[in-house]
Amino acid sequence: MAHVDAVVVGSGIIGSFVALALHERGLRVMVVDRAGLAPGTSRSSDGNLLCSDKSPGLMLELSHRSLQAWHRFAERYGNHCEFDPKGSTVVARSPTEAEGLAELVRAQQADGIDCRFLESGWEALEPHLGPDTVAVGHWPGDAQVQPMLACYQIARHLREAGVEYRFYQAIEQLEPTDDRVVVTLAGGETVTAGHVCLCTGIWTNEVLKPLGLSVPIEPRKGHIAVLERGDVAVNSKIADFGYQAAAESTEIDGTAVQTAAIIEATRSGTILCGSSREFAGFDMTVNMETVQRLLADCVGVVPDLARLRVIRAYAGLRPFSRDGLPVIGPLPGAERVIVATGHEGAGHGLAAITGEIVAETLAEGITHPYGGRLHPERFL
Amino acid sequence: MSGQGFRPVRDSGERIMVAIDGVEHEVPVGMSVLAALLCADAVADGRVIPPDWFCGIGQCQRCRVRINGREAAACQTPARPGDVIETRENWSG
Amino acid sequence: MSSDAGQPAPCVSVIGTGPAGEAAIRGLLARGARVTVFDEQPRTGGNISRIRATAPATPLEALAAESPELILRSGTRVLSVESDGRVWFEGGDGAEQASFDAIVLACGAYDLHDPVPGLPARGVTSAGALQALGKGHGIMPRGRIIIAGSGPFLTVVAAGVVRAGGTVTHVIDRLRRSDYARLAPWGLGIPGNSLEFMQKRRWLARAGVPIRYGAAVAAVGDGELITDADERLAFDHLGLTERFVPQTQLARTAGCRIQYDPVGGYWAVATDSLGRSSQPRIYVIGEGQGIRGWRHAQLSGERVAPAVLSDLAGRTAARPTGEWRRRFLIGFARGLERAQARRARQTPDPDAVICACEGARVRAVDQAVALGLADLSSIKVVTRCGMGPCQGRYCEAQVSERIRAAGLEPRGALNQRAFSRPLSVAEVLNGPR
Numbered sequence: 016m017a018h019v020d021a022v023v024v025g026s027g028i029i030g031s032f033v034a035l036a037l038h039e040r041g042l043r044v045m046v047v048d049r050a051g052l053a054p055g056t057s058r059s060s061d062g063n064l065l066c067s068d069k070s071p072g073l074m075l076e077l078s079h080r081s082l083q084a085w086h087r088f089a090e091r092y093g094n095h096c097e098f099d100p101k102g103s104t105v106v107a108r109s110p111t112e113a114e115g116l117a118e119l120v121r122a123q124q125a126d127g128i129d130c131r132f133l134e135s136g137w138e139a140l141e142p143h144l145g146p147d148t149v150a151v152g153h154w155p156g157d158a159q160v161q162p163m164l165a166c167y168q169i170a171r172h173l174r175e176a177g178v179e180y181r182f183y184q185a186i187e188q189l190e191p192t193d194d195r196v197v198v199t200l201a202g203g204e205t206v207t208a209g210h211v212c213l214c215t216g217i218w219t220n221e222v223l224k225p226l227g228l229s230v231p232i233e234p235r236k237g238h239i240a241v242l243e244r245g246d247v248a249v250n251s252k253i254a255d256f257g258y259q260a261a262a263e264s265t266e267i268d269g270t271a272v273q274t275a276a277i278i279e280a281t282r283s284g285t286i287l288c289g290s291s292r293e294f295a296g297f298d299m300t301v302n303m304e305t306v307q308r309l310l311a312d313c314v315g316v317v318p319d320l321a322r323l324r325v326i327r328a329y330a331g332l333r334p335f336s337r338d339g340l341p342v343i344g345p346l347p348g349a350e351r352v353i354v355a356t357g358h359e360g361a362g363h364g365l366a367a368i369t370g371e372i373v374a375e376t377l378a379e380g381i382t383h384p385y386g387g388r389l390h391p392e393r394f395l
Numbered sequence: 396m397s398g399q400g401f402r403p404v405r406d407s408g409e410r411i412m413v414a415i416d417g418v419e420h421e422v423p424v425g426m427s428v429l430a431a432l433l434c435a436d437a438v439a440d441g442r443v444i445p446p447d448w449f450c451g452i453g454q455c456q457r458c459r460v461r462i463n464g465r466e467a468a469a470c471q472t473p474a475r476p477g478d479v480i481e482t483r484e485n486w487s488g
Numbered sequence: 489m490s491s492d493a494g495q496p497a498p499c500v501s502v503i504g505t506g507p508a509g510e511a512a513i514r515g516l517l518a519r520g521a522r523v524t525v526f527d528e529q530p531r532t533g534g535n536i537s538r539i540r541a542t543a544p545a546t547p548l549e550a551l552a553a554e555s556p557e558l559i560l561r562s563g564t565r566v567l568s569v570e571s572d573g574r575v576w577f578e579g580g581d582g583a584e585q586a587s588f589d590a591i592v593l594a595c596g597a598y599d600l601h602d603p604v605p606g607l608p609a610r611g612v613t614s615a616g617a618l619q620a621l622g623k624g625h626g627i628m629p630r631g632r633i634i635i636a637g638s639g640p641f642l643t644v645v646a647a648g649v650v651r652a653g654g655t656v657t658h659v660i661d662r663l664r665r666s667d668y669a670r671l672a673p674w675g676l677g678i679p680g681n682s683l684e685f686m687q688k689r690r691w692l693a694r695a696g697v698p699i700r701y702g703a704a705v706a707a708v709g710d711g712e713l714i715t716d717a718d719e720r721l722a723f724d725h726l727g728l729t730e731r732f733v734p735q736t737q738l739a740r741t742a743g744c745r746i747q748y749d750p751v752g753g754y755w756a757v758a759t760d761s762l763g764r765s766s767q768p769r770i771y772v773i774g775e776g777q778g779i780r781g782w783r784h785a786q787l788s789g790e791r792v793a794p795a796v797l798s799d800l801a802g803r804t805a806a807r808p809t810g811e812w813r814r815r816f817l818i819g820f821a822r823g824l825e826r827a828q829a830r831r832a833r834q835t836p837d838p839d840a841v842i843c844a845c846e847g848a849r850v851r852a853v854d855q856a857v858a859l860g861l862a863d864l865s866s867i868k869v870v871t872r873c874g875m876g877p878c879q880g881r882y883c884e885a886q887v888s889e890r891i892r893a894a895g896l897e898p899r900g901a902l903n904q905r906a907f908s909r910p911l912s913v914a915e916v917l918n919g920p921r
């Protein structure tokens with residue numbers, strides 16, 4: 016029977032950074048995934064590493080720290096994941112929005128975030144903003160990444176370093192004891208581990224169900240439409256002013272579909288258009304009406320997008336936590352099971368810091384960082 | 396580019412006029428837009444750069460052009476009198 | 489025409505008007521259904537009976553003109569099909585939708601080649617493209633034409649090209665004479681096809697077109713083909729086809745189960761012998777079930793019509809006709825596929841492009857497979873194979889081959905992420921809200 020210090024369940028962006036951080040601290044790690052590489056939320060995401068969509072507070076602090084950790088990652092391991100600190104731009108299209116945006120910039124500046132408010136001269140940053148643009152906020156330090164390539168880069172690095180990956184292996188059974196966890200994989204293999212790290216996003220409760228445990232995570236559906244490469248330059252991540260409110264909203268309304276514009280050009284030249292937010296269970300089918308709505312939002316901000324072609328549209332499920340903060344830490348009732356989920360739409364941005372937090376828990380015994388505000392016991 | 400270009404087959408002799416990238420061209424009746432682009436006299440002197448193409452049946456999507464303002468696969472669209480055809484090199488390939 | 493008393497006639501959509509689609513359309517009409525037909529080509533008939541835009545009306549087009557029960561929408565791209573019976577298609581001003589009681593997908597097949605160093609290149613197309621050029625587009629390449637790849641299709645294309653006045657300098661066929669000899673007894677069961685094939689071969693010989701059996705394309709240079717015997721043959725146009733694969737994109741948008749066929753080396757829609765897919769309202773006939781030829785396609789269209797209508801009425805279908813014939817035709821097609829698989833090149837050059845849209849190379853796919861990845865979607869997201877305008881139509885089968893070469897079983901075909909074909913944002917926005 017194989018023995019490792021930690022089995023990391025999930026090869027998405029969170030599992031990848033958790034496995035990497037544990038490996039960096041000398042722990043023996045095995046990564047297990049029910050399907051191929053990062054088959055869940057990471058695969059249906061754009062790669063936002065943003066401060067611009069956060070109000071001052073813990074999420075902003077985590078995002079800022081995580082961005083710094085992303086920079087350290089790219090310096091140490093090379094940049095094979097299109098990590099690009101291209102900045103982000105938030106567009107206000109009415110005097111009211113401009114006021115709100117100016118206020119956000121002031122508050123973030125007070126927290127030490129590099130950002131500025133422009134009432135003119137944004138054409139140099141983003142030449143294709145619509146004529147109704149009143150003001151923009153610019154965050155030069157914000158970044159984007161190609162999430163799948165980040166997972167791939169980490170997987171290839173860890174594999175070369177001897178870390179085993181088990182793809183297409185769901186967790187059949189978890190048996191936590193006082194000093195270890197016995198993990199049975201669907202293929203029949205049994206592994207004992209000092210800890211199990213569940214980086215399983217919205218599917219965390221599926222894994223926990225046989226243990227009679229759960230975390231308050233809901234799938235929050237989102238859509239992305241992919242536009243073919245064309246002649247419309249999108250230099251930074253562009254969002255409309257409403258995007259922040261949508262991303263931070265924590266109200267669960269059974270039927271409402273919120274949309275807000277967020278636009279990014281990828282390295283290959285395609286343009287990703289988001290976003291939508293709704294609670295629709297685990298349904299991942301694409302709703303054409305929602306795609307139309309979010310495209311209309313994006314065209315509102317960058318009218319020239321209308322002449323490009325849509326080549327794909329897809330939906331994904333964000334792991335939404337009830338209080339808008341991630342859920343990271345040992346699970347009450349099964350302390351050797353560490354969960355790391357609940358990042359909603361900020362998983363890529365927060366992945367690097369999440370890896371650090373989990374690694375500090377396992378390697379250094381720091382169980383309640385950030386005043387325990389991320390710990391799963393806060394929901395008890 | 397290799398090759399010696401293309402020639403019409405079973406040409407009835409009837410002609411229609413289409414505009415390719417702003418220049419009027421005479422093409423045989425009954426051709427696809429792809430065929431019109433591949434056959435245009437201006438291909439030889441480089442004024443018309445025909446789209447990359449592979450399948451001729453609408454699968455590979457390499458030959459997309461703008462026809463009367465609407466994008467379409469050139470291979471799936473019959474050329475009609477007065478068509479305004481725009482090739483775009485920066486479209487996919 | 490009338491259906492069961494008091495019941496409105498069922499509304500069925502048929503997508504594709506090749507031999508399978510046309511047989512289904514006629515069968516459905518004869519049984520009292522109202523049929524709406526979509527075909528992305530300007531004229532009906534599919535790839536096998538492609539005609540010029542100005543040709544006289546086909547029998548199906550003539551039928552549509554006089555029959556109120558048949559609505560024919562040629563030149564209309566279907567964007568996606570949904571399991572609830574909705575069809576999204578490109579209307580005059582953008583994306584439109586229509587709802588049906590059942591949908592029959594008869595989308596045919598297309599031909600492709602294996603990864604070859606030097607490709608993609610201008611002047612190199614599929615062999616099927618040459619056939620389409622002559623029959624449908626009304627042009628032919630000037631200069632020397634080489635037709636290469638694998639199988640009897642090459643002979644058919646070469647004959648068509650010569651008939652249209654093209655100059656075929658070589659036909660290069662991976663299959664050996666012995667492969668054809670082995671298939672010959674089966675061919676007696678399809679005398680029409682066999683006779684036509686032999687006539688075309690003789691006719692090519694008389695026209696002085698050399699057919700080289702047991703030879704393969706190893707690489708393509710500038711206007712020159714290099715065979716596996718290191719022979720260099722100059723061409724002005726090269727038509728290259730190794731095999732056919734089913735067109736399954738719309739079945740995927742509807743969520744129909746797709747399965748890998750290790751003999752054909754492609755993904756086909758899983759159906760029962762009448763064309764029922766895993767989605768209750770969606771039927772898949774013809775080549776979508778696997779590459780089996782036009783006679784099988786036609787037969788599958790004849791067989792699906794009664795099944796659709798009895799399913800909709802909640803009746804048990806009558807015993808289908810042509811079961812023996814169906815099995816024979818599949819057996820013959822299988823024999824050819826086995827011969828082609830036996831002669832296929834096992835190890836492509838690692839530098840050869842495997843996804844022409846994105847320029848991804850064989851090596852990149854092999855690296856992903858070495859990590860243990862065996863599903864098409866995982867490999868797509870890390871290598872870009874399948875992300876380009878063709879949406880994986882031309883690389884999925886090749887990537888699957890690389891997975892098999894590593895001793896793994898391909899898992900999970902590419903998921904089709906809405907928009908079976910690209911559409912401009914403005915057109916999407918103009919669609920129904």
